[in-house]
Amino acid sequence: MSDTPAKLRLGALVALVVGSMIGGGIFSLPQNMAASADVGAVLIGWAITAVGMLTLAFVFQTLANRKPDLDSGVYAYAKAGFGDYMGFSSAWGYWISAWLGNVGYFVLLFSTLGYFFPIFGEGNTVAAVIGSSVLLWAVHFLVLRGIREAAFINLVTTIAKVVPLVLFVLIAVFAFKLDIFTADIWGLKNPDLGSVLNQVRNMMLVTVWVFIGIEGASIFSARAEKRTDVGKATVIGFVTVLLFLVLVNVLSLGIMTQPELAKLQNPSMAAVLEHVVGHWGAVLISVGLIISLLGALLSWVLLCAEIMFAAAKDHTMPEFLRRENANHVPANALWLTNAMVQLFLVITLFSASTYLSLIYLATSMILVPYLWSAAYAVLLAVRGETYENALAERRKDLIIGAIALIYAMWLLYAGGVKYLLLSALLYAPGAILFAKAKREVGKPVFTSVEKLIFAAVIAGALVAAYGLYDGFLTL
Numbered sequence: 001m002s003d004t005p006a007k008l009r010l011g012a013l014v015a016l017v018v019g020s021m022i023g024g025g026i027f028s029l030p031q032n033m034a035a036s037a038d039v040g041a042v043l044i045g046w047a048i049t050a051v052g053m054l055t056l057a058f059v060f061q062t063l064a065n066r067k068p069d070l071d072s073g074v075y076a077y078a079k080a081g082f083g084d085y086m087g088f089s090s091a092w093g094y095w096i097s098a099w100l101g102n103v104g105y106f107v108l109l110f111s112t113l114g115y116f117f118p119i120f121g122e123g124n125t126v127a128a129v130i131g132s133s134v135l136l137w138a139v140h141f142l143v144l145r146g147i148r149e150a151a152f153i154n155l156v157t158t159i160a161k162v163v164p165l166v167l168f169v170l171i172a173v174f175a176f177k178l179d180i181f182t183a184d185i186w187g188l189k190n191p192d193l194g195s196v197l198n199q200v201r202n203m204m205l206v207t208v209w210v211f212i213g214i215e216g217a218s219i220f221s222a223r224a225e226k227r228t229d230v231g232k233a234t235v236i237g238f239v240t241v242l243l244f245l246v247l248v249n250v251l252s253l254g255i256m257t258q259p260e261l262a263k264l265q266n267p268s269m270a271a272v273l274e275h276v277v278g279h280w281g282a283v284l285i286s287v288g289l290i291i292s293l294l295g296a297l298l299s300w301v302l303l304c305a306e307i308m309f310a311a312a313k314d315h316t317m318p319e320f321l322r323r324e325n326a327n328h329v330p331a332n333a334l335w336l337t338n339a340m341v342q343l344f345l346v347i348t349l350f351s352a353s354t355y356l357s358l359i360y361l362a363t364s365m366i367l368v369p370y371l372w373s374a375a376y377a378v379l380l381a382v383r384g385e386t387y388e389n390a391l392a393e394r395r396k397d398l399i400i401g402a403i404a405l406i407y408a409m410w411l412l413y414a415g416g417v418k419y420l421l422l423s424a425l426l427y428a429p430g431a432i433l434f435a436k437a438k439r440e441v442g443k444p445v446f447t448s449v450e451k452l453i454f455a456a457v458i459a460g461a462l463v464a465a466y467g468l469y470d471g472f473l474t475l
Contacts, residue, residue, distance in 0.1 A: 007225035008151055010233055013217040015155040016299055017237025020213030022161060023101075023296035024108045024267070026245060027289045030252035031268030032206045034261030038187030039253050041199030046246050048200070049207045052407030053214065056370065057238040059377040059404045060218045061231030062397055066386040068227045072310030073218030074369035081376035084316055085434065085450040089457075090369040091311040092430035093423070097365035098304040099337050101212070102297055103344040104362060106132040109293040112267065115286050124348045132345050139301055140338045146327040147223060150302055157295030164288030165244050168273055172251035175276040181254035190259060205414050209363040210245060213296075214238055215373070219303050222310065301337065308333035318436045364412075364419035365426065371408040377401035418473060424460030425468075431457075 008016075025032075033042055063070070063077055070076035074094055079087020110131055111123030120128045143150045187193040194202075217224070217233035224230050252261060252272045264271045267289050273281030309330030312321035325331040380386060381398035412420065431445075431454060438445045446454060467473030 008148065008220055008223050009225050010229040012148075012151040012155055013220065013224060013229055013233035014237050014240075015158040016151065016216040016220060016302070017213065017233055018162070018240055019154045019158040019295045020216040020299035020303060021211060021237065021241045022158075022165075022244070022292055023105055023213075024289060024293055025210045026165070026248055027267035027269045027285065027292065029206075029210070029245065029249050029269065030256075030261050030272050031264045031266055033203055033249050034253070034258045034264075036193070036202035036206060037199035038184055038190070038193060038258045039181060039250075040185040041187065041193075041196050041203055042249060042253065044196070045200045045203040045207065046249070049204060049211075050242055050246075052403065052410070053211050053238065053242070055400045055404040055407060056374065057214055057235050058400050059374050060215055060234045062400070063373065063377055063380075064218055064221060064230040064234070065228060066380065071222035072307060073215050073221060074373050075219075075307055075311055075316075076314075077376040078369060078372035079314070079316065081379050082372060083447060083450060084438075085446060085453060086372060087314075088311065088316045088434045088437075089427060089430065090372050091307050091316065092433070093365045093427060094307050094369045095304055095337070096426050097212075097362045098300045098307070099341050100344070100362040100365065102300050102304075102341050103348065105293050105297050105300070106136070106341075106345060107348060109135075109290060109297075112286055112289050112293070126349065129345050129349055133342060135297075136338055136341055136345070139298055140334060143298075143301055143305070143334060144325060144327065144329050144331060147302065147306075147329055150298060154295060154298045154302070157291060157298065161288060161292035161295050162244075164284055164291075165248070168269060168285065169244070169247045169251065171273065171276055171281075172247075172255060176251055176254035178254065180257055183257060187258065201414075208367075208411050208414050209360065211238070211241070212363060212366055213299070215370070216299065216303060219306050219310075223306075301334070304337040305330045305334040308336070312437075315437055315441050316434070318433055319440050360415070360419055361422055364415045364423045367408065367411050367415055368423070371405070371412060374401060374404040374408045378405055421460055421464040421467065421473065424457050425464040427457050428461035 037045065060073065063073075067077075067080070070080055072091075075087055075091040078090035107123035107128075109123065110120040110125075110128035113131075114120035114122060114128070119125065120131065122128075123132075142153065184190070186196055187199060193199050214234065214237070217230045217237065221227065221230045248269060252269070255272055256264075256275060261268065261272070267285060270282040270285035270289075273285050275281075308317055308321050309324075311317040312319065312330075312333070321330070321333045321336070323330070323332045378398065378401040381394050381401055384394060387394035387397075435445045464473060
């Protein structure tokens with residue numbers, strides 16, 4: 001085996017973005033959207049979301065091209081712009097978010113298998129946890145064999161999960177009826193939905209978590225064959241996923257009415273296709289969902305290990321997370337990640353935490369790193385750093401960065417204060433690892449500004465702990 005790790009090409013990077021973004025969310029989209037809004041509000045919401053997320057995709061593309069020396073995306077940008085502790089918090093938050101999301105994916109995967117095998121129930125039975133554990137460690141040992149090999153398998157599963165989505169879109173185009181689509185455009189017949197503005201806001205709350213994974217390529221920037229491919233992969237991956245999301249959502253509203261869609265069980269895409277072609281449609285989508293979740297699991301395991309490894313290389317995480325095996329895989333980071341997933345899988349047996357609760361919490365954790373990335377892009381443009389002879393580009397990137405920053409702030413607001421407080425509870429213990437990393441290189445733990453930030457995190461964590469104890473906060 002060569003001592004040089006094999007590099008990732010554009011196709012593998014695009015697959016990492018698409019693979020991490022398309023998990024289980026898209027398969028429940030028809031019901032999730034219809035429960036919040038009717039046709040008109042859905043179209044307005046998607047237009048706003050597309051602009052907001054596209055600016056965020058452009059931010060990752062710009063930063064990858066302008067700062068090619070910064071590896072591992074969201075972590076490196078937060079550190080370069082706002083200091084070591086913010087960089088650490090970004091990596092820590094991202095890591096927790098990624099493995100929490102994986103626990104949620106395991107629950108949903110075995111809940112879907114429960115459609116065929118009732119023993120798995122809703123994904124949190126003893127049989128489901130045993131099945132999840134076997135699969136978790138199978139993926140673990142697969143990744144230990146090499147990042148490139150795992151990325152290739154991710155490429156295959158990404159292609160496999162896109163096939164049922166393409167079939168759904170093609171069948172839905174022919175089954176689409178304009179009279180159903182236009183029957184009640186603004187949802188006036190259903191006063192429970194509220195005003196159009198209210199519908200748009202509620203619909204956009206769902207979109208908060210469907211784009212998580214957009215940063216997949218930038219996390220692996222150090223392993224990219226060409227640095228320019230990182231930005232390209234981010235934009236290509238985003239546009240591909242956006243098209244699928246909009247088509248699945250909009251076409252479903254022309255097959256079944258909003259009240260019918262709102263009543264469906266998830267994965268609702270299966271019920272929509274069953275409505276058109278019969279039982280085999282539900283089976284096809286369920287199989288597609290299983291493949292999709294397997295691919296998403298693999299993508300997120302790779303992202304988890306990589307972000308911890310990158311932070312450890314910079315002495316922001318403790319030294320033991322820097323160790324690679326003979327296949328250039330960050331082995332210790334991988335073992336720690338999957339041990340946490342295993343622990344939380346066991347906890348799902350005794351906790352009523354649903355898939356959605358875990359996903360919402362995971363989402364809140366990841367939105368903070370997005371905010372720092374957008375803020376860093378704005379900072380570069382304001383300072384003029386890397387823009388010495390490019391005034392027009394500087395102005396353009398400042399506008400794009402500012403829109404992305406506003407959108408990232410909106411996402412945090414939309415995610416809700418509850419999850420932000422619970423996130424603080426998970427951010428606070430991370431300081432132990434940060435302190436260990438700083439002591440290993442003989443540096444003081446916090447700067448004076450970082451002390452204030454850490455005090456705010458501790459205050460948020462104490463409020464969250466009291467809230468869980470008192471009952472005004474629940475998971």
